[in-house]
Amino acid sequence: MSAEFDGRFYPLAWNDSYTKKGTQWRGHFDLSGYSEFLDLTGNVLELGSGDGNTASELAKHCLNLVCIDIARSSFETLSMKNSRFGKAVADARNLPFKDNSFKAIFSRHVLTHMIPGDDIAMLAEMKRVLAPKGMALIEVFTPGDMRSGKGQEIFLHTFLRDDGLVWRFYMGQELDDLVRKAGLEVRHFQLLERKVRHDGQIYNRESILMMVSKS
Numbered sequence: 001m002s003a004e005f006d007g008r009f010y011p012l013a014w015n016d017s018y019t020k021k022g023t024q025w026r027g028h029f030d031l032s033g034y035s036e037f038l039d040l041t042g043n044v045l046e047l048g049s050g051d052g053n054t055a056s057e058l059a060k061h062c063l064n065l066v067c068i069d070i071a072r073s074s075f076e077t078l079s080m081k082n083s084r085f086g087k088a089v090a091d092a093r094n095l096p097f098k099d100n101s102f103k104a105i106f107s108r109h110v111l112t113h114m115i116p117g118d119d120i121a122m123l124a125e126m127k128r129v130l131a132p133k134g135m136a137l138i139e140v141f142t143p144g145d146m147r148s149g150k151g152q153e154i155f156l157h158t159f160l161r162d163d164g165l166v167w168r169f170y171m172g173q174e175l176d177d178l179v180r181k182a183g184l185e186v187r188h189f190q191l192l193e194r195k196v197r198h199d200g201q202i203y204n205r206e207s208i209l210m211m212v213s214k215s
């Protein structure tokens with residue numbers, strides 16, 4: 001592992017990432033397939049909201065959406081600046097919210113950037129702040145995704161890139177085990193696969209989408 005890698009502060013590399021690149025996430029998040037699981041009429045939390053790609057879509061459906069991200073600079077990106085939802089700089093591994101506060105929680109590609117150990121800390125926090133009968137949506141990339149394998153492998157399927165960002169790729173059983181270990185129950189498991197073309201080459205996009213609840 002790199003001598004500079006710090007297991008506590010590594011997610012702060014995201015600050016530089018948004019400062020240098022600004023808005024960087026694209027692709028439409030289609031909520032319609034999951035709305036049967038979710039009650040968006042109460043408090044809704046998005047973890048790792050980044051430049052607001054998912055949040056902008058959620059805001060159309062949620063009455064009270066709160067977005068948190070560890071990178072302060074993420075809130076300076078275009079779609080976050082003047083958005084209608086609540087925003088806070090916070091660490092998903094240690095959330096500044098009371099128990100049972102949210103009826104729905106979204107975490108798209110945040111566990112993707114966590115080393116082993118931090119994954120379970122974040123899932124335990126999700127369980128703590130999720131209201132009884134609440135539901136959380138989790139999405140992560142798998143090792144079959146085109147992004148896998150770039151950088152130095154610091155843990156299994158976990159890569160540290162030159163810009164300091166960690167990218168982790170989960171096997172289905174691994175995520176299932178972690179979620180259950182955190183005391184959450186898996187209600188829905190889906191493998192999302194598609195091909196994309198870049199500069200005449202075909203690449204795989206592959207992620208797992210899970211809906212989880214308190215047991």
Ligand SMILES: C[S@@+](CC[C@H](N)C(=O)[O-])C[C@H]1O[C@@H](n2cnc3c(N)ncnc32)[C@H](O)[C@@H]1O
Binds near residue numbers: 015051054
């Ligand atoms: C790939 S982006 C996902 C953005 C957003 N969820 C979306 O779907 O458009 C990952 C985000 O997670 C944030 N993040 C990483 N580790 C975090 C942590 N420990 N606590 C809160 N946010 C974190 C990063 O700053 C980054 O904005």
